[in-house]
Amino acid sequence: MIDLSGVSKRFPNGTLALENINGHIGQGDFIALLGPSGCGKSTLLRLIAGLEQPSKGHIIWQDGSPRPGEIGFVFQDSTLMPWLSAADNVFLPLKLRGKNKAATKSQVITALDQVGLKDFAGSKPAALSGGMKMRVSIARALVTAPKVLLMDEPFAALDEFTRHKLQEDLRRLWRAEQKSIIFVTHSIYEAAFLATRVLVMSARPGRIAADIACSIGESEDRRIAPDYIALVKQLSDLLRAESLA
Amino acid sequence: MPVIFGIIGLCLWQGAIWITQTPAYVLPGPIAIVTAYFDDYGTLNAALLSTLTVTFAALLAATVLGVVLALVMAASDLARAAVQPWAVTLQVTPIVAIAPLIIIWVNQPFLALVVCATIVAFFPVLSNTAAGLAATPHDLLDLFRLNGATRLQTLLLLRLPAALPYFLAGLRIAGTLALVGAVVAEFVAGSGGFASGLAYRILEAGYRLEIPRMFAALVLLGFAGIAIYTALGLFSHLMLRRRDA
Numbered sequence: 001m002i003d004l005s006g007v008s009k010r011f012p013n014g015t016l017a018l019e020n021i022n023g024h025i026g027q028g029d030f031i032a033l034l035g036p037s038g039c040g041k042s043t044l045l046r047l048i049a050g051l052e053q054p055s056k057g058h059i060i061w062q063d064g065s066p067r068p069g070e071i072g073f074v075f076q077d078s079t080l081m082p083w084l085s086a087a088d089n090v091f092l093p094l095k096l097r098g099k100n101k102a103a104t105k106s107q108v109i110t111a112l113d114q115v116g117l118k119d120f121a122g123s124k125p126a127a128l129s130g131g132m133k134m135r136v137s138i139a140r141a142l143v144t145a146p147k148v149l150l151m152d153e154p155f156a157a158l159d160e161f162t163r164h165k166l167q168e169d170l171r172r173l174w175r176a177e178q179k180s181i182i183f184v185t186h187s188i189y190e191a192a193f194l195a196t197r198v199l200v201m202s203a204r205p206g207r208i209a210a211d212i213a214c215s216i217g218e219s220e221d222r223r224i225a226p227d228y229i230a231l232v233k234q235l236s237d238l239l240r241a242e243s244l245a
Numbered sequence: 246m247p248v249i250f251g252i253i254g255l256c257l258w259q260g261a262i263w264i265t266q267t268p269a270y271v272l273p274g275p276i277a278i279v280t281a282y283f284d285d286y287g288t289l290n291a292a293l294l295s296t297l298t299v300t301f302a303a304l305l306a307a308t309v310l311g312v313v314l315a316l317v318m319a320a321s322d323l324a325r326a327a328v329q330p331w332a333v334t335l336q337v338t339p340i341v342a343i344a345p346l347i348i349i350w351v352n353q354p355f356l357a358l359v360v361c362a363t364i365v366a367f368f369p370v371l372s373n374t375a376a377g378l379a380a381t382p383h384d385l386l387d388l389f390r391l392n393g394a395t396r397l398q399t400l401l402l403l404r405l406p407a408a409l410p411y412f413l414a415g416l417r418i419a420g421t422l423a424l425v426g427a428v429v430a431e432f433v434a435g436s437g438g439f440a441s442g443l444a445y446r447i448l449e450a451g452y453r454l455e456i457p458r459m460f461a462a463l464v465l466l467g468f469a470g471i472a473i474y475t476a477l478g479l480f481s482h483l484m485l486r487r488r489d490a
Contacts, residue, residue: 051387068393075384083406083488095402096392126489144392 001027001180002048002148006057008205009043017043019205021057025148028178030171032191032198034235036242040206041184045150048182049073063147069093072141074151078133080125086112086136087121093144111139114173131162138170148180155190167193175218188239192231193222200235202242210238273457278464281457289446289458293465296442299355299427300420300473303362307419310363311370312412318371319378319404336368340426344433354441358430365426369418377411378404409488413481420473428466 007021017040025031025048033041046052048059049071080089090111094104112118115135125133134154141149155163171194174181185191191198192214200210212234216227255275261267262274269277282289314332318325344361351357381404389399431444443462450459 046387049387049391051390068391071391073388073391075388077384079382079384079388081385081403081406083409092402093388093392096389096394096398124489 001025001029001062003060003062004048004057005060007044007047007054007059008056009040009047009052010055016205018047018054019207021206021208023199023208023211025180025182027180030174030181030194030196031183032195033182033184033201034188034191034198034239035186035201035206036203036239037186039201039203041186041201042152044201044206045152045182045184048148049150066147069097069144070147072144072146072149074134074137074141074149074154076153076156078125078130078137080133080136080140082125085122085124086117086128086139089125089136090139090143093140097144107143111143112136114142115139115169129162130158131166134158134166135169138173142173142177146179148182151181151183153184153186156185156187163190170194171222188232188235192216192228192235198231198235200238200242209242212238270454270456273460277457278460281455282461282464285458285461289443289462289465292441292443292446292462293469296424296427296431296444296466297469299358299362299431299442300423300469302359303366303427304416304420304423306359306363307367307423308370308416311367311415311419312374314367314371315374315378315408316400318375319400325375332368332371335364340365340429341433344430348430348434354434358427358434358441361430361433362423362426365429366419366423369415369422370412371415373411373415373418374408377408380411381407406488410485413477413484417474417477417481420477421470424466424470424473 002025004021004023004025007018008016009018010016021044033044035041043052047054050066080086081092084092087108090108091101091104094107095101109118109121112121115138117132117135117139120128120132120136125136128136137154141151155166158166167190170181173179183191183194185194196214198210198212198214199208200212201207202209212231214227214231216222216225216231222228259274259276262272267274273281314328318328340361343364347360347364348354348357351360385403385407386399389403394402427442428444431442432448434441435445435448443466446462447459450456450462
């Protein structure tokens, strides 16, 4: 689906954020980009989204460059417009593509239903909790049926309870839709719980230090599964080694 | 609480006048000021109306001018470089210095007063709106880019609504500045013999040593300033509450 070939990114101030990133993201992959703060995880996500251009290398979309709406992006903050209702926030990407509100109403409601907020369609963001705002943000990213969902530490600012709940919901959503997801996080536990593959990044300049496939069975309670605990240990060791390198 | 302090202050002021037997032409007490107002309320109210007419016309013009220039500045760096220095120059030039020229150049007295007051009042609207347009959250701008938004869509659906709180804060400052500009312009025009507004009545009362009447006009100006500031604050509050609630 997406091939990364020798991708590097140097900012105008001379900082080398990413160096020689190679890899392949397949259809239906749930990839966690894991690494310490400042290692270039978000930069890599922005490069994949086309919001920035690589200084070297190529990002190749095998089905051709994505058109507007074919990339769903969820930011660290919910970034909702406070003057729009939840439904209107979700409708926004469709509106920008010239879609009619009445004709896409069911699409908007379906997206809100996917994140469990159908009953809050008319609520303004000020009336929603942090977790609910993030759900609306996810619904907004899903409403255009994107090829790939890019998520930049979306749960980092949430409390532990809400984070766990949203992680479970996101995983359920991914299993139902089999959408490709690239999820940036600096939490080992989050990466191990969510992903089918974890790309461990080194400290700046960011490189892919390890590409680890996760094999935790879907039928198990993932947070206490032996494979999950082993994966957490493996990721911890890798990150420790990277931080000492 | 401010009302209680005001009443205490007025009582102390009147008491000091009685005790020290200060003549009214040096410092009139509150009772003399109120009496002077009721002796000449027709003229003073007409003058207040005239000043307020200039003030509101100038506020309207300042709002249109400030917003249009802010949009021009937001459109390109070249436009910003072209507009900003002149706007700042106009802001730092004392209106007292250029009002006589404006009154000569603009042959119509009312229009000349409005031009002077507009010059004083437009800068807060311009600078605040420009700051608001520049402070649009980057994540939302990225979201619009990912969904293929046009410049016009980004302006109308994102940048203008996001700049609203900044614009309203500027409008609140501009309201009182428009009053100050109107009064200054009336002083200059009044010195040249053009009878208009409260400033002219203050000049006239000063020439005739009718100090209580002069104070009555000053008090009316003070109340007008407070009323404008409060009304615009309330307007701002209602607008934002209606938008976000």
